[in-house]
Amino acid sequence: MEIIIAKTAGFCFGVKRAVDMAFEYASSQGTYTYGPIIHNEVVIKSLEDKGIKPIETIGDEPVKNLIIRSHGVSPKVYIEGKEKGIAIVDATCPYVKKIHRYVQQYFEKGYGIIIAGNKDHPEIQGINGWANESCFIVKDKEALNELQLEHTNKKYLLVAQTTYKKQVVDEIVGVLKEKGIDFEYINTICNATKERQEEVVEIAKQVDVMLVLGSKKSSNSLKLFELSQRHCDKSYFIGDVSELMSELFNDCEKIGITAGASTPASVIQEVISFLEKITH
Ligand code: F3S
Incomplete structure (x- = not known):
């Protein structure tokens, strides 16, 4: 059985940078993210386990460090943070x-x-x-x-x-x-999304089963799944390896894998290990 993994699977540059920055602050007390850092429960849970929670407005919690996610914010947030003596950790995508x-x-x-x-x-x-x-x-x-x-x-x-x-x-x-x-x-469209979408189509056309890894809450992952379904009848949208069964891959010669921009590399790796196990 051959496994084709999309080169564009998983975090884009901006999301990876933001998540890495959040984890760097894992041991600092009073650190919060301004909104969920990404649409992925695995990452949010793992940050929460390290004491970093999302907040929607400044003022609800005793904030020392506030991590701005890759989406960026209005200057009001920087001003309010400064007034309240909060250190802003700016993970806005460049x-x-x-x-x-x-x-x-x-x-x-x-x-x-x-x-x-x-x-x-x-x-x-x-x-x-x-x-x-x-x-x-x-x-x-x-x-x-x-x-x-x-x-x-x-x-x-x-x-x-x-x-x-x-x-x-x-x-x-x-x-x-x-x-x-x-x-x-000024063209400000980022190519990361387009490239990921083009690649899912290219792979879905040549495989028997296509796996799209991502959270059901992630709109870019859902979009990948919709594109995949158009070209591969056996397309599955899965959150992590626990949703996989070996029966899905009966009589299958080629499997394709891609993942949304908010899917961590660990989720992709666990799925690859599962597939490698059932094919050996
Ligand atoms: Fe990602 Fe930044 Fe582009 S967050 S999709 S690299 S604009």
Whole structure:
């Protein structure tokens, strides 16, 4: 039996960096993460075992160190932390940080800021804070029609949520041009998601069974599973090795494995060890 493991399986650079930073603070008293560090119960539980819990707002707990997750936050959080004497451990993904800088600079120059993204996503809420919460957040080209953008003497900057689909952003660019809006577009889409999605399709097409490892709460893992199902009938979405049974692999010659951006390497390794055991 052959096992094909996706090169892009598991943590992206930004998530790995944030999780590593959180574990570095494991022995420090009074350390909290601002929201769950990632959508993965295994990682959250293991941080909780080491005394690091997520909080939703500053003020609920006696916080000494506050870890900002890879999604980033509004400047308000840094200000509030400083006022309360909290040490901020900034694990914002550098790619997200770059968006904060663009948005702040352009906002200060008087530009209106348009973000292509989901208004409820923490990354977008954080970015919005860098323009004093004045951003126009559009989920698709249709949403643009509801906006009252000024056509005279007003310039705009368009950026995108790092995990947004390029096609949707391209359509937004097209409509802004049609409307005659004076804007600059900075492509802030991160390739990590796209590459992972392309690879799952490529592997699912050539295997008998495809395993997608990730939490049911992780939307990027679910998306991988949906893509896998389109190309491999025997696709399974599993949280960890305890959900596997050797019967799933009867008469199977090739197995593919991928994992969402929030799936730890240990979960992937346990599944590989399980498969190696049943094939020997
Ligand atoms: Fe950063 Fe891209 Fe991951 S923006 S958090 S490396 S998906």
